[in-house]
Amino acid sequence: MSPETPSPREPRRHLALALDVPDESAALDLAGELAEYFSLVKVGFELFVAAGPPVVRALVAEGFAVFLDLKLHDIPNTVRNGAARAAALGVTYLTAHVAGGGAMLEAAVAGFASESALEGAGILGVTVLTSDKEATPALLVERAELAATSGCAGLVCAGGDLALLPPAAGRLVKVVPGVRLPGSSADDQARTATPSSALAAGGDILVIGRTVTKAQDRRAAAAAVAASLAGI
Ligand code: C5P
Numbered sequence: 001m002s003p004e005t006p007s008p009r010e011p012r013r014h015l016a017l018a019l020d021v022p023d024e025s026a027a028l029d030l031a032g033e034l035a036e037y038f039s040l041v042k043v044g045f046e047l048f049v050a051a052g053p054p055v056v057r058a059l060v061a062e063g064f065a066v067f068l069d070l071k072l073h074d075i076p077n078t079v080r081n082g083a084a085r086a087a088a089l090g091v092t093y094l095t096a097h098v099a100g101g102g103a104m105l106e107a108a109v110a111g112f113a114s115e116s117a118l119e120g121a122g123i124l125g126v127t128v129l130t131s132d133k134e135a136t137p138a139l140l141v142e143r144a145e146l147a148a149t150s151g152c153a154g155l156v157c158a159g160g161d162l163a164l165l166p167p168a169a170g171r172l173v174k175v176v177p178g179v180r181l182p183g184s185s186a187d188d189q190a191r192t193a194t195p196s197s198a199l200a201a202g203g204d205i206l207v208i209g210r211t212v213t214k215a216q217d218r219r220a221a222a223a224a225v226a227a228s229l230a231g232i
Helices: 024-033 045-061 076-088 102-115 137-149 159-164 167-171 195-200 218-229
Strands: 015-018 040-044 065-072 093-097 122-126 154-156 173-176 205-208
Touching (some): 024 218, 040 045, 045 065, 065 076, 076 093, 076 102, 093 102, 102 122, 137 154, 137 167, 159 173, 159 195, 205 218
Parallel strands (some): 065 093, 093 122, 122 154
């Protein structure tokens, strides 16, 4: 499970599995069941509130690269210290809302760096939520630039936003949630993209949640996502 730069020939390296489940054993079961398809596992708000740092440590101990999606947005001092504690758990990525501002993002980056020993690890700046229908392209560009100038390792945006990113975002890892297999329900996501369109548009890491985890046959759905990326 490595956070190395993704290669177009290996779909797995572009895929993060959203472990949106309510307890540690469900998280470990889901991660294990689909490990061959995913290079990252994402621990979000629900799982972290339910199972906390022990589930992150357990996933790291099992060899998973962990993406901790807590979408920090607080005063810089609080964010710096929280980001340091997250990095000390061994996570590869930690999310922070770009809306929190440059000083907050710089604090997140500094706090994370103070405790992280993983190459390529860092803060992902959440630009505009994929559930947000109202945000303007100008806001996306402004937030992408702020993520870059604040030292983020990457940014999170909708698949449809990738084409609008400014040159400053070029060096950042682009992470795309709201991914749906063709014909799959959008659920509460307003701005979805298929895996192949998100990858072709320049996405580096695709967050895969309900389109696989709520499928009748999860392994078949994961295999379909992987197959749809082959050759891109
Ligand atoms: O199930 P679904 O594919 O909608 O899951 C998307 C996952 O990505 C969820 O865990 C959600 O919290 C996360 N996410 C998102 N939009 C963002 C950032 C993260 O949907 N901008």
